[in-house]
Amino acid sequence: MAQEKEGIEGQIPFTQAPDAGAEGEPEAWGERTRVVGERHPRVDGYERVSGAAVFPSDVVLPGMVYGAMLGSPHANARVKSIDTSAAEGMAGVYAVISRNTGDANPAWSYGGGHQGRLFEDHCRFEGEAVAAVAADTPYRAADALRAIVVEYEELPFVSDVAHALDEDAPGVHADGNLAGESEDGRGDVEQGFAAADVVLERNFRVGSQMQTPLEPHGCVASWDGDRLTVWESTQGVFAIQGELAEVLDMPLARVRVIGHYVGGAFGSKLRTDKYAVAAALMARRINRPVKLFLTREQTLLTQGNRPATLMTLKVGAKKDGTLTAIHFEGTGASGAYKAGGTSLLDWIAKDLYRCPNVRTHLKDVYINAQPARPFRAPGYVQGSWAMDQMMDELAAELAMDPVALRLKNIPDGSQARDDKPYTTDGLRRCIEEGAAAFGWQQARAAGKGKGVAGKGEGHVRRGVGMAAANWYVGDGGPPATVILRLYVDGTANLNMGASDIGTGTKTVMAMVVAEEFGMDPDAIQVEHADTATTQFATPSGGSKTVPTEAPTVRRACLAVKDQLMDMAATQLGRPRQEIRFAGDRLETTDGLETVAITDLDALKNQKVVVGIGERQPNPDDVSITPFAAQFCEVEVNTGTGEVRLLRMVGTNESGRVINRLTWDGQLVGGVTMGAGFAQTESRVLDGPTGKLCNKSWHDYKLPTALDVPDEVVSAPVMLNDEEANIVGAKGLGEPVTIPTGAAIANAVYDAVGVRMLDTPINPETLVARIDLQEGPQ
Secondary structure, eight states: OOOEEOOSTTOOOEEOOOOTTOOSOOOOOOSOOSSTTSOOOOTTHHHHHHTOSOOGGGOOOTTOEEEEEEEOSSSSEEEEEEEOHHHHTSTTEEEEEETTOGGGOOEEEEETTEEEESSOSEEOSTTOEEEEEEESSHHHHHHHHHHOEEEEEEOOOOOOGGGTTSTTOOOSBTTBSEEEEEEEEESOHHHHHHTOSEEEEEEEEEOOBOOOOSSOSEEEEEEETTEEEEEEOOSOHHHHHHHHHHHHTOOGGGEEEEOSOOSOOTTTTSSOOHHHHHHHHHHHHHTSOEEEEOOHHHHHHHSOOBOOEEEEEEEEEOTTSOEEEEEEEEEEEEESSOOOTTTTTTHHHHHTSOOSOEEEEEEEEEOSSOOOOOOSSTTHHHHHHHHHHHHHHHHHHTTOOHHHHHHHTOOSEEGGGTTEEBSSOHHHHHHHHHHHHHTHHHHHHHHBTOBOTTSSSSOEEEEEEEEEEEOTTTTOOSOBEEEEEEETTSOEEEEEOOOOOSSOHHHHHHHHHHHHHTOOGGGEEEEESBTTTSOOBOOSOTTOHHHHHHHHHHHHHHHHHHHHHHHHHHHHTOOGGGEEEETTEEEETTSSOEEEGGGOHHHHHHOEEEEEEEOOOOOSSSBOOOEEEEEEEEEEETTTOOEEEEEEEEEEEOBSOSOHHHHHHHHHHHHHHHHIIIIIOOOOBOTTTOOBSOOSTTTSOOOOTTTSOSEEEEOOOOOOOTTTOTTOBOOOTTTTTTTHHHHHHHHHHHHHSOOOOBSOOOHHHHHHHHHHTOOOO
């Protein structure tokens, strides 16, 4: 077992490497650390801001040509014929592939049991691939696409999740539009409602939100004999390697995927798509590298979304606020193929607040639109929108403070995972500490529905709201492998396969190494995200990267320290048990002798020490869960329906804070994305045609600096979750965005007394409700 011991006088506690063959786990770091927990700029910050960082979309290779994809312009259509002859004869065009090119139309699956082709005869959503071209310039590639003549048979379509299961709805597939159905529950819901003093039921509708990352989806594909190298904008190079090897029927060892930088993803780049296969096929046909990145319009049409969702929620409670029953029904749009339209949708309802009687029923439906993809906290954001608005409405009905109602119903463990106990009391701490940091009681007393001086005669009103959350996947886990090399000059090389998707993963892992060896994080070279040169890692997503990779990195550090202690023991002539680490030095436990790592004779002779770390399984008798709460103040103009976000306080319990700078940045990003979900973003499919109406950043309204709160305060709950793993950290990226939408909706209700059950809360819909002064429908 690793031991935390006092360092030399004036220094802080440190963690000793475990003895070789010692039983049990090394201890987590102590409360005080040298590097971990500080605010450290990104180790690749200069490369990012100077333009030196090479993203996949920046890659240029000798002889490279440019690919482009042609998609169907219809919501549902059958390809009757395709004529590519004009495109093939155009100057500068090197390749054209379609269903006509039998050797370049392999089997392709969107998952969920579907098995089709790269270029389908039946295109079930607008933008589904029909053909691809490669030309010497992007402009000639675009011209070649326009020269392709396709004859379509337009078919009836269904684009609204609310009508997908109607008796007369057109079938997206021959077996109907029900993609999947599931039920879950515990206790006796009917008995729970009978025992309730108050029962409320509401219907909620959530619009589809699209990821639309800054760097579009795409890749560069290049062949060297029978070996393929792909530079792709991805969240996980090994996942892409596996998909491409399967589709192209190649050994994994002959497919290399590189993804050192990625310009945003948010879940939409957890898998590859047809563009990568098309690029690889065309590159092989013409023996030239092909660069194929989708247009912004194509990313909005084809690369995933947070599904449009319908939810019905019924909740019962006693007069003292004790929840007695929850009944949740949800229907989500999977898209044209089975893609998890209701994944984790019911988790908040069945797990966040203590309730003995719960029933959930989910339906996943097909519609003629792009397949859904995971989007930052899939299912949770929609479920929170319903559940935490209902908690506020229940509090009003019971004449209770919304914070007090939630604290009344804090569970001790994960009810949806057999009541496995939580490793921390993070939910309670987030709510209590967040309320204190926000000044909840004072804000409610000062602002509730009151006019703001100087803003007109009471038509501008302020309100406050809050919401809470947990997250299912924030514990990380195997498999993951890391190799650490410590060099004779005291610098290090960290080799790991994980992608840094813009969240500062490389910096966090460098800080872990720096903490163990008393060095500057900038002295550590990080190699990552290359299937040919780095170690295996699962895709970065789901808030599992830090709790997966950081313990693995630390294990590699401890393996190196184990060897260094042997070297020091030999050099100092002391038993190994009398040697301990003190920053960048080793010393005897009596403090009489010391040696710098760089002065170890054995290291000077050996030149490098190598340590391998592997992620160990999580304990199976506890629930390792991140928690969050957010508190919001808004200003509502009752004349125009405009909502201004004044301030937001976010409290997160995600275990140990490793880099406070990126922690705070995650909160600001999560709040911004949550504000978009609640107020501005929603995919619009045209009723008569089923086509996407807002397929540009001009028409699809992402939140800007003018839409986010003037003040965002990050107030971490400082708990080191030592039961979680050997660094005490849990996931953060999802929990920071889950409660934002509901907190905003609750604040709007507090300001004007109108409960907005549908997203987005835009001026047009809000002012109409205010004018009518209607209650919930």
